[in-house]
Amino acid sequence: MTQRTRNWLLLAPAGAWFLVMLIIPLSVVFIFSFGERAPAGGVVPAFTFEQYANLPARWTAFKNTMTLAPIGTLSALLIAYPLAYFLAVKTNPKWKTILLVLVIVPFWTSILIRSYAWIFLLGGRGIPALLEYIGLEGVRLINTPFAVLVGIIYGYLPLMVFPIYVSLDKLDKRLLEASSDLGAKPWRTFVQITLPLSIPGIATGCMLVFILLMGEYLIPALLGGGKVFFVGNALVDLFLQSRNWAFGSAVAVTLVVVMLITVTIYMRLISRLGASREDVSIM
């Protein structure tokens, strides 16, 4: 058996899998997006751009996603960075592993159950009740964009902390020492050495979180009370309520295209910022 045949054989299962479970389904979605809604729901084959022309009807969902996804990513970054820095630079190595594991543990509980905890915490008997206690009455948190944002940050914080931690941990501590020996203020050391060197970690973390947020359904569904709608919610609605497969397919195709464009632009920006593209790996 030549090496060539062997490689082909090794690739065959994965290739077949991708063909049946990725290429064919995505092609069906693409084809359906040019179809028409069947009277009772579903799709009838056609060739029309009607579905795409109807996209403005979901403008708000796209707008919500395209605002809350970057805001969520950025907020997670702002909260995660100091923690990652603390863990990588300031923590006694003895405690490092345990503290790091403690960051990941919540991520290992179902996001459903974690969001459900927030339904209670943000609901009338949770934080608002506490606020009432100190005299702030009538604060409403649940079913607002703020609630969704809290859920997002909470859900994806570990994903942000981890890559940043890894890049900061790789950083040569002697560099920092040298910098302060040369009389640089801690702030300057941070801006000129630490921050630039941690950009690959930031980039990876942001991309991970951003990608997941673009397709988010659960957190807005549970914490947004049907009022904060992401594209993901619009999709579930189209397939599981109004049964408009044709329009749903068009929205799905658009979401994927928007995502690919955003991520490509993002990667260009990052590589211009100095991180090489290889550093921005998915995992």
Add this chain to the structure above:
Amino acid sequence: MRLYAACVYLFLYIPIGVIALFSFNAGRHASQMQGFSTKWYGKALSNPFVMDALETSLMVAFSSALCASVFGTMAAVALQGIKGPVRTAFDMLIYIAVMIPGIVIGIATLIGLVTVFDQLNPLIATLWPEGFEPPKLRMGMGSLIAAHTMFLMALVVIIVRARLAGMDRALTEASSDLYATPMGTFLQVTLPTIFPAILAGFLLSFTFSFDDFIIAFFVAGSETTLPIYVFSSIRRGVTPEINAIGTMVLAISLLLLITAQLLLQRGAKKTR
């Protein structure tokens, strides 16, 4: 700085604490504490639907993690020795599989498979021998495992490839110089080196699959996985049973996480 870290940890753990606290609620509401009791644990464990959902979830997670690890590793190894359009095509597929939101994978798999099955089922029925009930393709555990395996496979390829890239070429070359068969080289040199990566890929896949809601929501047909069960219970007005399930799942994943960590550390020491 330390205070800040403490605050973040509080933020991370208060909701989990709340879940755990209410799992011991004696009352039947998930938002009002009425005394201490462990009865909801008993209820959850004796509820056949919870147990069934758990079994389904474990089955799906194990099967898809296994398939993904095996086929993903095979593909990663093969891709090391391939250049040209096939390599580019595979890189693209892996990129797409990881990038596409779960919700799109779920929807695409659902309508893709339903459409294909609608074409295939009559065909199978005509080909099937008279007098026997022809098998019917439909959504269920098979389609769920297949959908999970697809994107987890891409994940495994990425993880294993990173490890393969870091591997010393000289080792495999030395091995074949010593007239080891390719299979021998693979088993004795390559596999031990990449094993920690495969294991990590398997564990990661297992968790992803076990936790996945959105793909299963569309693809699972009549099967109920644990996240689907939890989702429909949240809508039904929750009892602390859900809290008990969540607390147990957390405890078990914690146990697995620690075990995996220990295994990986040992593995890392060995290969060093």
Add this chain to the structure above:
Amino acid sequence: MTNDIDYISKKKFMEELERYRKGSITRRHFLNITGLGAATAVLGASVPGLRPAPAFASDIGDRVVLATWPNYHDPANFEAFTEATGAFVQVNVFGSNEEMLAKLQAGATGWDVYVPTNYTIEDYVKEDLIEPLDTAKLPNYDASSFDPRYAEAGSVDGTLYAVPKNWGSTGMAVNTKHNDGNPISSWKEFFDISMDKFSGRAMVHDYQLTTIGSALNYHGYSFNSVDPNELADAEKLLIEVKPHLFAITSDYQPAMRNGDAWLTICWSGDGKQLNTDIPEIHYVLGAEGGEIWSDYYAIPKSSERKEAGYALINFLLDPQVNATEVLAHGYPTADEKTYALLPDALKNDPILFPAQELLDPLEFGAAVTLTDPNRAELMARFKSA
């Protein structure tokens, strides 16, 4: 069998029920004292539906899956069913007929029994998703004892596809504490107060029929209208009110109970449940109209445990069991035999059985609303707006 049991007085029954709900007596005590215990204890042997074949109980398998609406059953009855037949009942809760239809259209669901509303059954038949019922397997179903108004939608072209569960109305529930003790009485008031005093405190359903229907009522149009101009008016109102809503959901009880929300579109039984526990929450019908509906039990074509499905429906149709269901969910029954077993307090309850002149303006949902693409898309636009 039903004649063998000494009924306690209706008043006593209600008292015991209250005590049971407050938790001061155990279920067993409650069941014993009310005679329901005898019923459940001898179910396997004496409920007519379970008697015909001795092997029946074991034949139905170990489970049955029911797709239903929130807060719609007495869990104790499922436990009794399991005790009698060995089959566990899995309850899957849905928020709308649209969602049920979408799930069934997309392929196997695993459900054995579901509860379609009157206006959807015709479409299920057209789509070939619903199993014609064999009345021989439903000995507890006595067509003659049902009020035809609430039973007729179960038959399409002379074939029986679904048997009545209960009927009800769709009105609104309002927490009068926040309105100086005053209830509201029309859809006009509902939407006006939602945008004013109750801003951030009102909820509407997350499916098209009732949410669009009440917005149509606001303008004085028919609840079932598919007229594009009338729908446009309804959409304008809904989009305008959306920023003021607390939530768009069909599971509104939790938010009403914990005080987060003060006003919601509400099914009568949920209104009854809320009113029983929190008396300042009133259930009212819109003066302009609204929905009157009837829910049915049916078996999906794709069910693989049809025998279990029949057994569960038959069990739930037993007047004695059905009466406890009514006590739990608070929706009126169309079955004379079940009605006869209800305590007077319920028979005279204005939420369950409103005065005829209040019912007169209500309409049954029309099948066309379920499949009308404009209504579906309007609802989706409203939600994503």
